[in-house]
Amino acid sequence: MDRRMHLVGKVALVTGGASGMGCGFAEALLKAAAKVCIADINVETGVATESDLRQQYGHENVMFSKCNITSATEFEAVFKRTKEAFGGIDIVVNNAGIGGETDENWEQTVDVNMKGTLRGLRLAMYYLSVEHGGRGGCIVNVASMTGLNPNPLSPVYGCTKAGIIHATRCYVVSEAAKKSNIRLNVLCPAFVDTPMFRRLAAGDATQTIGGDQTAVTAFIERIGVLSTEEVSVALIDILTDETRNGLILRCAKKTGNVYSTLTVQDV
Numbered sequence: 001m002d003r004r005m006h007l008v009g010k011v012a013l014v015t016g017g018a019s020g021m022g023c024g025f026a027e028a029l030l031k032a033a034a035k036v037c038i039a040d041i042n043v044e045t046g047v048a049t050e051s052d053l054r055q056q057y058g059h060e061n062v063m064f065s066k067c068n069i070t071s072a073t074e075f076e077a078v079f080k081r082t083k084e085a086f087g088g089i090d091i092v093v094n095n096a097g098i099g100g101e102t103d104e105n106w107e108q109t110v111d112v113n114m115k116g117t118l119r120g121l122r123l124a125m126y127y128l129s130v131e132h133g134g135r136g137g138c139i140v141n142v143a144s145m146t147g148l149n150p151n152p153l154s155p156v157y158g159c160t161k162a163g164i165i166h167a168t169r170c171y172v173v174s175e176a177a178k179k180s181n182i183r184l185n186v187l188c189p190a191f192v193d194t195p196m197f198r199r200l201a202a203g204d205a206t207q208t209i210g211g212d213q214t215a216v217t218a219f220i221e222r223i224g225v226l227s228t229e230e231v232s233v234a235l236i237d238i239l240t241d242e243t244r245n246g247l248i249l250r251c252a253k254k255t256g257n258v259y260s261t262l263t264v265q266d267v
């Protein structure tokens with residue numbers, strides 16, 4: 001039996017889609033002939049990305065919607081707008097996230113990465129569920145390798161990413177997911193060459209505890225840096241292979257892509 005989910009005509013909502021990995025995901029989905037709503041807090045970059053992608057993949061296949069994922073009103077409005085514009089939603093990529101470990105910004109890291117992603121997960125479960133007019137589909141939450149491995153330089157960030165992994169784990173075994181045939185998986189990349197990564201590599205001390213740039217540089221050299229295209233290939237594999245459900249996909253330059261299960265044992 002063919003277990004490939006054809007992306008042609010499928011509708012995807014990608015948060016943080018204006019730049020970095022989210023923009024790469026949007027482009028990979030459009031190349032596979034899906035329709036994409038990019039939702040992002042950054043209007044200037046969002047509008048520019050929308051215009052660029054429309055030129056390449058057709059005006060009718062791409063839309064940008066301004067959205068701060070920490071706002072319940074704005075986030076729900078994006079789901080409504082995407083459904084109205086494209087006739088439904090099949091794929092949600094909860095990708096928007098930030099780094100920040102200082103006294104001034106650590107709580108914002110929790111608000112965006114943890115509360116924002118949970119909000120996106122709850123909305124995705126609602127809009128994909130058959131009982132609320134959805135048609136099932138696939139949710140991919142973007143966590144990080146630091147959500148799995150201890151990382152002394154960014155404990156707040158790592159903790160939010162561990163939270164995203166666990167939230168996904170809980171929804172995977174939910175009746176709601178089973179009833180509506182909703183697949184959920186988590187992507188855990190190591191370093192990826194994006195604006196966020198470049199700020200870190202250039203010495204942005206607000207993203208680490210103590211701002212120890214020598215340690216950051218050593219980590220980067222040890223782990224290597226993926227391109228956004230490489231991570232997008234991993235996303236498309238999760239989306240198109242319908243056997244992929246309840247999985248963590250770890251992606252790193254030196255070790256490649258490795259799948260493991262989200263749930264360890266039935267009790």
Ligand SMILES: NC(=O)c1ccc[n+]([C@@H]2O[C@H](COP(=O)([O-])OP(=O)(O)OC[C@H]3O[C@@H](n4cnc5c(N)ncnc54)[C@H](O)[C@@H]3O)[C@@H](O)[C@H]2O)c1
Nearest residue numbers: 016019020021041042068069096097144191192194195196
């Ligand atoms: N770059 C890496 O090395 C790396 C590695 C592992 C995981 N990640 C994760 O991947 C995701 C994407 O990161 P990136 O490196 O592409 O970052 P990025 O900063 O390059 O892009 C993130 C996008 O999210 C948007 N955004 C930020 N806060 C938002 C909010 N409150 N609401 C809506 N949009 C918001 C930004 O405007 C930006 O367009 C993040 O969740 C990040 O934690 C990144």
Ligand SMILES: CC/C=C\C[C@H](O)/C=C/C=C\C=C\C=C\[C@@H](O)[C@@H](O)C/C=C\CCC(=O)O
Nearest residue numbers: 099144145146151153154157190191197207219
């Ligand atoms: C590009 C990420 C920007 C900021 C993330 C965070 O605030 C800062 C992290 C600083 C150093 C991380 C070192 C991690 C080393 C290892 O634990 C490794 O397993 C993690 C791999 C990638 C981390 C990148 C990420 O998750 O965003």
